[in-house]
Amino acid sequence: MGERVASDVPSCEMERHLLAAAEHLLMALKESPNLSGDARRVISDLQSRLLAKPMLRERREEFFEETEERLNRSEKEIMDWEASRLMICESGEAKCNEYLEAVVEIRRSIEVLGNVDPSRIVRQKETVLRADRVLEVAMSRLEEEVKCILGRYKQTYVPRSMSFRSTTTNLASGESFSSLEDVVVDSPRQEVKAADLIQPDMIPVLKSIAKVMFNSDHGQEFCRAFIGARRDALHEYLAGLEMKQLSIEEILGLKWDVLSLEIRNWVRAMRIVTGFYLMSEQNLCNQILAEFGEIASAAFLDISKSSALTLLNFGEAIVMSSHRPEKLFGVLNMYEVLADRLINIDTLFSEEECSFIRVEFHNFLAALGNYARATFSEFREGVESNRSQKPFPKGGVHPLTSYVMNYIRTLCAYRTTFDVIFRDEQVCFMCPPLAAKGMVEDEPTSPLDRHSKSILLVLEANLREKSILLEQNALKHIFLMNNICYMVDKVKGCDDLRRCFGDEWIRKQIAKYQQNATSYLRATWSCALTILRESDYSPGSSTSNTRTRAREKCRAFCLAFEEVYKLQTGWVIPNPQLRSDLQIATSQKVITGYRAFLGMHKTDIDDKYIKYTADDLEDLTLDFFEGSNRSLPRAKSRRK
Structure with a gap:
């Protein structure tokens, strides 16, 4: 049966069917997106040869009519949308697909008619030119549709896992030092x-x-x-993260309060852009363009390099700026986030054409480390060279002391980063002014611990020099006692600082300020207590001479106490416990001696010769070190 049917079909008709099938096969092959340019040219050449076959020439007119009809329908679809000026993407996916099918039909018509040698058919040539114009209109429209889709349907958000914990640390201003603002970014890496x-x-x-x-x-x-x-969307993301596109000159001209805010914004932008947006951007490029070969990676580079260079440009300006100590914490934040995201950057820009961006970020990380070391060195030199021409009048805690302790306390939040940056940094641990006194501590192992203890040795040497400017020897001891006690309190009150300095350091510093307290008592009250000595008095004897001497001693002691009172009520001991301890020590050493003296001479000194009782003086010692000079009230009115 099959053979009979086959025999009924003329051989020429069979060949015509085979040629038509070959024609459709070639057209289908040209639709492949992975087809190279050379392959397309080969297929076009085969189509031209196929259509030149004598058997198909008789079908050209019929074929042309069919193609022109399809072209007219597709042209109407395209031009109707052009006349409406509405955006196709807003009409739903089905309408978009209809429009794209019309465009595909136009392109097919051009390819087919172009292979039919239109030189013999004027109408056919005009049809091809018309189809070309319609295709150009469609391409322009599709280009606008791409912009519309990417503009109207973009999504912007900050992942919750990239939140920040912000802290603000105010360091007391100390002569050449300024206040510091800092933001600490969560350090654990989060995928x-x-x-x-x-x-x-x-x-x-x-x-x-x-x-x-x-x-x-x-x-x-x-x-x-x-x-x-x-690219515009990525710039908008940066702007939304408050990352401004400033020139290096503009960044270098910013005041510190503005620059510190810009550093904070840079840290946040760096973390979110390199850890989320660029990853998502690369994913989008691959979704849309991966089937077209290397175009996806080239597009990603063009989209991202401007924003990446904006981040690098800001960093370059920072490492070109002066090494002011308050910048260190912002730079450490920058170093932390970049070191954390360097793996992302290497992955994102792994292609050869992107290598310059990878290299720039690696070089920038090294530059940040160098800048941090230079800035910390500037801080150390600032502590060492912070000289005063005027004495610190009341013996309280010097602003330099509070600044340095707060600075080091803030540094402890960056222990891991600091230790990485300063791993190979050598420390001159023996501070010359203290080395001569044999006051050098055992060298610790951690870079942060080494540098912190070294800085405090420099600070203590500086404080001793400042104490020399004070005229009263007793006030020198109060000044040193206050500042060393402040350092100890800071260390004891902060787990990070305590881990940095250790309990042995605390014990040694407590011994130092206790020694200063003892020296203060000796310097202040030795002369007054000398007055009360009984070298010229024999127990049991009560003569006119001894009574006169006893009364004179009592009066002289009270005068000496008054002088100390007027002066030292204006001195300051900020630590309440330390102030109370020293008041008690004064009472035990001085008031007890005065009470014993009055008891020994109770028959020699009448009440009218006693200006202050021991209880009076004990009460008056509570006024010491309050920071406000006082004058003693009249004795009689005090006892009423």
Whole structure:
């Protein structure tokens, strides 16, 4: 049966069917997105030869009519949308697909008619030119549709796992030092998945548009629209993170309070952009353009390099600026976030054409480390060279002491980063002014511990020099006692500082300020207590001479106490416990001696000769070290 049917079909008709099938096969092959340019040219040549076959010439007119009819329908679809000026992407995926099918039909018509040698048929030539014009209109429209989709359907958000904990540390201003603001960023590395930067339902539409435009030799126009829109979106993300695009000159001209805020914004932008947005951007490029070979990675580079260079540009300005000590914490934040994200950066820019960005970020990390070391050195030199021409009048805690302790306490939050940066940094641990006194501590092992103890040795040497400016020997001891006690309290009150300095350091410093307290008592009250000595008095004897001497001693002692009172009520001991301890020590050493003296001479000194009782003086010692000079009230009115 099959043989009879086959025999009924003329051989020429069979050949015609085979040629038509071959024609459709070649057209289908040209639709492949992975087809190279050489392969397309070969297929076009085969189509031309196929249509030149004598058997198909008689069908050319019929074929042309069919093609022109399809072309007219597709042209109407395209021009109707052009006349409406509405955006196709807003009409739903079905309308988008209808429009793209019309564009594909136009392109097919051009390819087919172009292979039929239109030189013999004027009408056919005009039809091809008309189809070319319609295709150009469609390509321009699709380019606008790409911009519309990327503009209207973009998504912007900050992942919750990239939140920040902000702290503000105010360091007391000390002569050449300024206040410090700091933001500490969560240090543990957190992996964040890429997210859709375009609404998911529009991604298939973009892919379809890309396929049509690339197959129509308008891939460059698609990339131009896609890259331009995504680059602008990335700049908007940076602006939303308050990352301004400033020139190096503008950054160098910023005042510190403004610059510190910009550093904070840079840290946040660096963490979110390199850890989330660029990853998502690369994912979007791959979703849309991966089937077109290396174009996806080239598009990602064009989209991201401007923002990456903006981040690098800011960093370059920072490392070019002066090494002011208060900048150190901002720089350490920058170092932390960059070191944390360097793996992301290496992955994002792994292609050879992106290598310059990888190299720039690695070089920048090294530059930040160098800047941090130079800035810390500037801080140390500032502590050492902080000289005073005027004495610190009341013996309280010097601003330099509070500044240095707060500075080191803040540094402890960056222990890991500091130890990495200063791992190979040598410390001159023996501070010359203290080395001569044999006051050098055992060298610790951690870079932060070494540098912190070294700084405090420098600070203590500086404080001793400042104490020399004080005229009263007793006030020198009060000044040193206050500042050393402040250092100890800071260390004891902070776990990070206590871990840095250790209990042995605390014990040694407590011994130092206790020794200063003892020296203060000796310097203040030795002369007054000498007055009460009984070298010229024999127990049991009560003569006119001894009574006179006893009364004179009592009066002289009270005068000496008054002088101390007027002066030392104006001195300051900020620590309440230390102030109370010294008041008690004064009472035990001085008032007890005065009470014993009065008891021994109770028959020699009448009440009218006793200006202050021991209880009076004990009460008066409570006024010492309050920071406000006082005058003693009249004795009689005091006893009423």
